[in-house]
């Protein structure tokens with residue numbers, strides 16, 4: 001049968017990304033991560049959309065070149081419709097519309113959160129696709145959700161954060177400690193060298209499957225202020241232990257909710273996605289869950305966990321098979337729900 005080539009374009013936050021898949025297999029996956037935000041300690045929306053405008057053409061060119069195909073060989077253009085930053089989404093949306101129109105091929109709108117989840121269905125050697133139904137936990141700088149996935153396009157959010165995302169908990173804690181942005185990877189690295197039980201932070205009390213991380217950030221801020229008052233060198237002398245303790249607390253919060261979700265739904269297939277799933281502590285805790293709770297866990301290849309074009313292209317491919325296309329008047333949606 002015919003080979004189906006799909007281009008996926010992602011521009012919802014601060015990564016400009018494009019990927020070409022053939023029948024769900026990766027041909028290319030190009031990401032241009034915007035460095036400009038580092039000096040501000042967080043994503044600046046106006047700068048993000050300007051950088052997307054500069055990056056989108058070269059990133060797509062590179063994705064086609066690495067896939068070794070011409071744009072005329074594409075069967076459809078998939079793009080992120082939302083959720084995300086409006087200015088950023090507009091760049092990808094307008095570009096995808098014009099490209100599909102110019103090539104006279106279908107345009108496919110993709111929900112970014114479905115992309116994180118369906119990234120597990122990218123054909124990749126050595127990685128297993130979760131069977132339905134499964135639970136998907138998406139953890140990143142922008143999102144924290146537990147989703148019950150019954151089928152590709154039949155999914156329900158059963159828990160989500162009521163304030164900060166888990167990645168923000170890492171990044172904001174790191175900021176208090178004077179670490180660079182984003183702080184997640186450095187906290188992870190230092191946590192390996194520290195004692196996770198050196199300092200105790202209480203877990204938030206949130207009912208059901210929802211999360212809250214803003215209280216933890218405040219608790220850490222007050223703790224550090226108090227300790228530094230008594231000993232100005234407190235942070236430097238205890239940095240690894242502080243990082244290990246923060247990470248231990250965050251992982252505890254995530255695993256407690258996953259345990260509850262698994263118990264309530266009776267589902268033991270657990271998949272994760274989003275930038276925070278790079279964390280070595282959370283990976284270990286999931287593996288431990290296989291022995292302790294009988295889970296089977298699914299962790300995608302790192303490049304498919306952070307924001308990328310392949311996760312958008314795979315949803316595009318699945319929708320292409322269903323002939324589920326968007327119209328030219330489709331609009332970006334900053335608060336799009338699953």
Ligand code: KG4
Pocket residue numbers: 013139140141142143166167168170171182183184185188274275276277278279280305306307
């Ligand atoms: O998915 P992502 O690249 O972008 C979005 O937010 O959508 O996720 C970035 C987040 C940041 O908050 C970063 O600190 C966190 O993922 N992160 C980590 C690790 N690597 C990235 N957090 C903890 N441990 C890590 N190893």
Ligand code: ZN
Pocket residue numbers: 112116140142143274306307
């Ligand atoms: Zn994301």
